[in-house]
Amino acid sequence: SQKIEQNSEALNIQEGKTATLTCNYTNYSPAYLQWYRQDPGRGPVFLLLIRENEKEKRKERLKVTFDTTLKQSLFHITASQPADSATYLCALNLDSGGGADGLTFGKGTHLIIQP
Amino acid sequence: DTGVSQDPRHKITKRGQNVTFRCDPISEHNRLYWYRQTLGQGPEFLTYFQNEAQLEKSRLLSDRFSAERPKGSFSTLEIQRTEQGDSAMYLCASSIGAGPNQPQHFGDGTRLSIL
Numbered sequence: 001s002q003k004i005e006q007n008s009e010a011l012n013i014q015e016g017k018t019a020t021l022t023c024n025y026t027n028y029s030p031a032y033l034q035w036y037r038q039d040p041g042r043g044p045v046f047l048l049l050i051r052e053n054e055k056e057k058r059k060e061r062l063k064v065t066f067d068t069t070l071k072q073s074l075f076h077i078t079a080s081q082p083a084d085s086a087t088y089l090c091a092l093n094l095d096s097g098g099g100a101d102g103l104t105f106g107k108g109t110h111l112i113i114q115p
Numbered sequence: 116d117t118g119v120s121q122d123p124r125h126k127i128t129k130r131g132q133n134v135t136f137r138c139d140p141i142s143e144h145n146r147l148y149w150y151r152q153t154l155g156q157g158p159e160f161l162t163y164f165q166n167e168a169q170l171e172k173s174r175l176l177s178d179r180f181s182a183e184r185p186k187g188s189f190s191t192l193e194i195q196r197t198e199q200g201d202s203a204m205y206l207c208a209s210s211i212g213a214g215p216n217q218p219q220h221f222g223d224g225t226r227l228s229i230l
Contacts, residue, residue: 102160
């Protein structure tokens with residue numbers, strides 16, 4: 001069956017360091033992968049999207065990599081700040097031209113940036 | 116700039132009652148999605164619309180769940196004969212186009228509690 005795995009335990013990082021979150025998937029060949037941020041009691045907020053032929057994508061302090069051979073995406077936050085503390089969700093789209101168009105999400109990684 | 120709006124934010128009801136939630140997407144977005152999220156899990160895709168057409172409903176959790184988008188603008192999600200297991204956050208999202216390369220914009224959800 002299709003599966004997305006993220007570190008389900010909380011990740012504690014000291015302020016100023018780089019946080020690296022992992023998303024692994026099995027039995028997919030996704031063309032795109034998305035990352036979202038979710039704060040308690042709020043809906044997910046879109047951060048970055050990366051295509052299968054892009055090795056890396058950046059946006060300000062955020063960087064995403066996508067290795068289709070390893071079936072893995074890494075999400076990096078550089079110069080982390082306490083305000084970056086949140087749950088980060090990895091998501092794939094199952095659309096194969098005729099099926100569902102909804103996103104399949106991992107469970108998310110709870111990131112805590114300690115001052 | 117108005118984002119996706121959901122109403123109500125919280126709903127508490129007794130088991131066996133029917134509930135209806137409303138979602139107002141971003142105005143120029145023609146795709147609308149419904150998800151359910153339980154504690155510690157990522158959002159789970161339920162159904163989606165392209166304008167007023169419901170293109171996928173096989174992921175709805177049971178025949179007690181139904182969704183409409185009558186004029187291609189706002190949408191409603193109804194749960195009939197609620198059960199304890201229906202307690203969750205119900206999220207709505209919209210996107211401007213179709214396909215896995217489109218980010219989805221989420222509302223802050225309706226939290227349903229079944230007594």
